[in-house]
Amino acid sequence: MKKLIPLILFTALLFPSCRQGSKYSEKWIEETLFQMTIDEKVAMVHAQSKFSSPGVPRLGIPEIWCTDGPHGIRPEVLWDEWTADYIQTYVDGQKLFYFPNDKKNNKDTWPFKTDFYLTLNLAWGGDWGGQKGVDPSALPATMQIDYVRVFQK
Structure with missing residues (x-):
């Protein structure tokens, strides 16, 4: 660092x-x-x-x-549209991905009809662990999230 x-x-x-x-x-x-x-x-x-x-x-x-920000090139708009019939992803208004529901009620082909849980990654990386591991006193005891926004129709 x-x-x-x-x-x-x-x-x-x-x-x-x-x-x-x-x-x-x-x-x-x-x-x-x-x-x-x-x-x-x-x-x-x-x-x-x-x-x-x-x-x-x-x-x-x-x-x-900078022309496109000091943190590098980024897409202007990135969003997902998730309905009971399909999931699709857009980048800059262009459809990038489309996954249709085959309506067979099969978890292998449409695993999205179940409870979901939000998982947030602390993203530890680099040399943080080292040979002696991570010192827990250097880290926060809790991870506080202000809000998670979910848009639904």
Whole structure:
């Protein structure tokens, strides 16, 4: 993680330099990273909106605006339509997937007529476990969910 944040910030600083010529040297970037607070680094990595990351005016780092967001290319609209007759998925208004109900009441061909339970993944990854396992005191005791929105006709 120590190496990831400077790498991301270095990459973020390259975007304006590509437009404006070679304004930022490696030395300037290292010095600037050293002067940034943890909060400023986190704010740049996590972005302030779908399309921008805040700058750090006191250090001369401009606000960074991206064509499709600082977190990469994403579909504009993604949704599923689930009825008793079919399930279909759309991306950007284009039907991507269609699965019809064969009306045979067979769990192997239409397993969707049963109780469902919401499962949320904590998505642990990287080096978190290590050789000695995960320290439970470093993790929250509960996972709080504000809401889950379900749309039905």
